[in-house]
Amino acid sequence: MSEDCIFCQILSEQASCYAVHETRYTKTFLDIFPVAPGHCLIVTKDHYQDIFEATPDAISMVGHVSTLIAHTVKDELQADGVGVYQLNGAAAGQTVFHYHMHVIPRNTGEEISIHSRLPGDPAELEAMAARLSARAYSMREDE
Numbered sequence: 001m002s003e004d005c006i007f008c009q010i011l012s013e014q015a016s017c018y019a020v021h022e023t024r025y026t027k028t029f030l031d032i033f034p035v036a037p038g039h040c041l042i043v044t045k046d047h048y049q050d051i052f053e054a055t056p057d058a059i060s061m062v063g064h065v066s067t068l069i070a071h072t073v074k075d076e077l078q079a080d081g082v083g084v085y086q087l088n089g090a091a092a093g094q095t096v097f098h099y100h101m102h103v104i105p106r107n108t109g110e111e112i113s114i115h116s117r118l119p120g121d122p123a124e125l126e127a128m129a130a131r132l133s134a135r136a137y138s139m140r141e142d143e
């Protein structure tokens with residue numbers, strides 16, 4: 001736990017989030033600055049700054065969940081594709097220094113970006129989180 005880390009604050013419920021999915025080792029919630037509707041972040045429950053600090057096991061758990069979340073957004077939102085991104089260090093575009101992975105639904109013809117400066121609408125984020133969460137928990141482990 002790092003006190004000034006927003007993801008640690010979310011994990012300890014000192015800050016709210018639009019939750020999608022949770023395992024013993026990971027939590028998935030919506031990016032509040034979505035570059036596309038359904039833009040998810042998968043974070044490790046332990047605080048690691050980046051790939052250079054995180055354990056291979058922690059990274060594996062995020063990777064494991066990323067398959068579930070990718071299927072979830074593709075199926076629920078009928079996305080043409082899904083971008084899965086993981087950034088390490090400011091030079092690589094990392095903006096929150098707690099290990100996380102972006103899962104972003106993509107549609108043909110849309111501009112590709114990883115970060116947005118525009119916050120999502122709270123009501124839309126809440127509805128989206130409910131849809132994706134229901135879909136994620138309805139999927140079988142092997143899907």
Ligand SMILES: [Zn+2]
Pocket residue numbers: 001002005006007008009046047048097098
């Ligand atoms: Zn943290």
